[in-house]
Structures are given as C-alpha cells and as structure tokens.
Amino acid sequence: MSLFGRIFLLNALVLVVAAALLVFSPVTVSTPALLGEIVVVGAGLVAMLVANALLIRVGLAPLDRLTRAMTTIDLLKPGPRLTAKGHGEIAELITTFNAMIDRLEAERGFSSARALSAQEAERKRIAQELHDEVGQSLTVVLLELKRVADQSPRHMREELRQVQETTRSTLDEIRRIARRLRPGVLEELGLVSALKALTAEITTGLAVTRRFAKDLPELDAETELVVYRVAQEGLTNTVRHAAASTVDLSLQGHPDGVELRIKDDGRGIGDAQEGAGIRGMRERALLVGAELAITAPPRGTEVRLVVPSR
Template identity: 80%
Template sequence: MSLFGRIFLLNALVLVIAAMLLVFGPATVSTPAPLREVLVLAAGLVVMLIANAVLIRVGLAPLGRLTRAMTTIDLLKPGPRLRATGHGEIAELITTFNSMIDRLETERGYSSAIALSAQESERRRVAQELHDEVGQSLTAVLLSLKRVADQSPQETREELLQVQETTRSTLDEIRRIARRLRPGVLEELGLVSALKALTREIGDPAGLTIKRSFDKNLPALDAETELVVYRVAQEGLTNAVRHAKADEIELTLTARPSEVELRLRDNGRGIGDSQEGAGIRGMRERALLVGADLTVGPMLKGTEVRLVVKAKGEGE
C-alpha cells in the first residue's frame, strides 16, 4: 500500500470509529449544547487527535531514520546501511537510498583513485625535474663558485664562500623536497626503511623525539598499499609537527594475521572539536582505495592515527 493510502486509511479508521460512537453510543448533542456535552465532545476530539498522531508517527518512523542518515552520512566513513523497514513506498525509498550510497561510494572511490594516481605521477615528475634539472644546475653553480673563489682575492673569497654555503643549503633542501615527493627509498629498500628515513627527515630538523617500533617478518604488502601506509605516516607526522606542536611521537608498525597496523601517537594539543582538514580527509581517501580501516581520534594528551591494511592477497 502506498504512503498516501496508509495515511488515508488511518485517518478514515479514526473518523469511522468516532462516527459509530456518535451514532450508536448513548451520547447526544443538544442545541444549545450544555457544558457536559461540550466536555464530552472535546474529550472525544482529543482522543481522536492523539490516536491519529500516534498511528501516523508509527507509520512515518522509518522516514525519520532515513532523514537522520541523510544528514549525517559521510562517504569517507562508510557505515552499515539502513534496514529497509516499513511498508510500500517507505521500504522502497530506503532501498533506493542505500543503492544510491553504494553507487556514490563506488564512483567516489574510482574518481579518487584516478586523482591520487595522477597526483603521484605528477609528484614523480616534479621530483625528477627537481633532482635532474634544478639539482644539476645548482651543482654546476657550486662548482663554478668554488673555481671562482679559488682564484679570487681573500676579501672576495669569503663572500663567495658564503654564497656557496647558501647554494649548498638550497640544494640540500631541494633534494629533501624531492625525496618527500617521490619516496625512492620505498621503491628500492621497502616500507620499513622508508619509514625510518621519513622519521629522520621530519624529526631531526624539528627537534622531535620519535620512538619507532617495527615488527619483524611483516606480511607482504603490494606496492599501492605500501604507498598508502607511507603517505598516511607522512601526513600524520607532518600534522604532529605543524599543527599539534608535539615534541614526542610514537610510530609503530605491527604484524597481525593477514594484516599490518600502523599506529602514530603524539603528545601535542590534539584535534579537539575542530573539523577534519584536507590532510586527514586525504588520508581517509587513500585508506578507502585499498580497503583499509583508518581512525583518527584524541587521546588524554595528543592524537592517535591508526591504519589497518590487509596483507597482499587478502580480501581479494
């Protein structure tokens, strides 16, 4: 039965019962109506309205659940689907809503995969150009400065040496940026070595104390999953330094049966009630791409980032 039919039937049922009570009941209405009859009619009207409201409320309760789900759903935090309770159009509406969310999650995952793949390709291109073009140019400048400094008088040589040191620092910074854009260590030496290099690269300049703990004999991960773990760790460490103002971070990589867990804890100021920024949402998108579970939440002091990924060949 349609929603209109159900509401019409409920109202008709209440009105028919009220009419039968008036026809077959002992109550009568005089003209003019005395106070006793007015009170009886008022009480009957109140009972009719209450019964009508209760019946309609019960019939429309699934729509209330659907409305709450529509206002709170987040495609980056997949959750269980609504049960298609109710009758007729209500159950059909809930089923259609669930199908729409499934399609949106699939399309978002596909679009995110394309966007992140293009982002990684662009990062590799930029890193390669920084290393090959800019890096080589600055190296040539350093050699030229050294040659000129060796042939210059003492007072000019000191200035040239300062310029040489500035150029060398710039070259080191460019190489550091290139490594962040394209983690060559990840491709060549694996995830654990890449995370160790990442903690040194981020922690040493900022004066951070980073406690690392990596299990041995970790389950094998495919290249895409390893990159997701690396990027989540990179974003978590960067957030702890830039936003949380932490001075101590704990990074662990734990082996589980057919899974690997990355856990990052800091003693910073925490995320509090603030909304998630682009960095955390980017981590969620990456986690969804490989079917991983990501949780970001506050602790008594600081923030915890927890990522659980499936080992190679699991969940396929």
C-alpha cells in the first residue's frame, strides 16, 4: 500500500472508531465539558497523533537516506547504490534515483572519454609542433650563432657564447615540455621505462625512491597511459605543493591487476578541496575501471591506483 493510502487508512480507522463510540456508546460530551470527558477526548487525540507520527516516521525513513545520498554523491567516486526499501512510491523513488545515477555516470564516462581523447590528441599535436617547428628553428639559430661567433672579433665571442647557452637551455626546456605532453618513451619502451624517465626529470632536490616489480601483468595502451598520467600528476603535485623531502613511487602486482603507489613525506592534503588535477586523475581512473584513493597518512600524502589487467 502506498504511503498516502496507509496514512489515510489509519486516520479513517481512528475517526470511524471515534464516531462509533459517540453513536453506540453512552460516551457524551457535556456543556461545559466534565473533567472525565476531557481526559477521554484528550487520550483519543494523543493516541491518534502518536499513531500518525509513528507511521509517517517509519514511512519516510527511506527518504532521509535518499536525501543524504543526494547531498553527498559524487559521480567521480562511485559507491554502492541505495537499497530500495520501503513501500509503494518510496521504493519506486529510490529505484528511479539509482537508475538516474547509473545513467549520469555512464554519460559522464562517455563525455570524459571523448574530452580526454581530444586532450591527448591536442597534446600530441602541440608536442609535434614544438619538436618539428620550434625545436628545429632554435637548432638553426644555434648553428647560426656558432658560425657568427667563429667569425666575430674576440671581444664579442664571449657574449655570443652566452646567447648560445641561453638558446640551448631554451631548446632543452622545449624538448622537456614536448616529452611531458607526449610521452614517446611510453610508446617505444613501455610503462616502467616511462616512469623511470618521469622521475629522472625531477631536479628540485627531492629524493625519489623507485620500486618496480618484475613480471607485471600486461596492460593495454590506454591503461598504461592512465597510469602514466596519474603518476605524472601525483609527482607534479608533490613537487609543487607538498614541500616534501622524499617521495616513493612503486608499481607492483595486485590481485586485481597492477597497483601504482606514490607516497611523500610532505605537509599532506589536510582539508583542502580537490583541484582540477586530482579530479582529472579520478576521471582517467574511471575510464579504465580503476580504483583511485588519495589518503593522508600520519605524514604526507599517498596516491594509490589499482588498475585491472586485461
């Protein structure tokens, strides 16, 4: 029976009983009312209110759970669905809500996949242009500077050498940016080599410990790219925000596939809101059905990604 039907039936039952008592029993109400009559009417009223309150409280309890779920749900953190407890419209409402969340997660996953695919394509294009256009132009500039320096008077050569060094440093920085935009080593040498190259680029004095298990399960190209991007974002956050002195990066086998773990000894995340970087990590993890957890141990921050093997 629906919630409306149960409330209506209870109220009708109480009113019918009250009417029957007035019609078929010697119960009457005097004018002015006597104390005993007031007690009887008051007791009946209290009984009716208590019965209504209990019924409404029990009937609306599933709605309280639904309200809490609505205020706390995050499409980037999938969780168990609500159990469709209750009667009539209540159970139907919870079932509809679960179906809506399933649909929203599927649509968000599809949209995120398209957005990240376009992002990777754009990164690849920019990296290619940096390498082919800007990189080659700076290489030509370096050669011209060397030719001019060799033919210049002695007092100008030192200044030209400094310009050469500045140009060479700029060229190295552009190549580094291109490698971060498009990890060619990931395509050519695999995930472990790409992670080693990623940690080798850290030049801020941060002590990096690397641990890679042997005989890791084989991952497809899309999953390897997700692991690499999560590691890249995690290390970038450590370098920029953690004020850490050490960071440990490990890639180990897991009963469900492969586990990536990044742990530093920095200041931790505290109560800070998740930024675009972390939300991007969560979106990438959802694309390949991986589990991402970002926790704050007694000291520092730990990023843990478990990806299923194919």
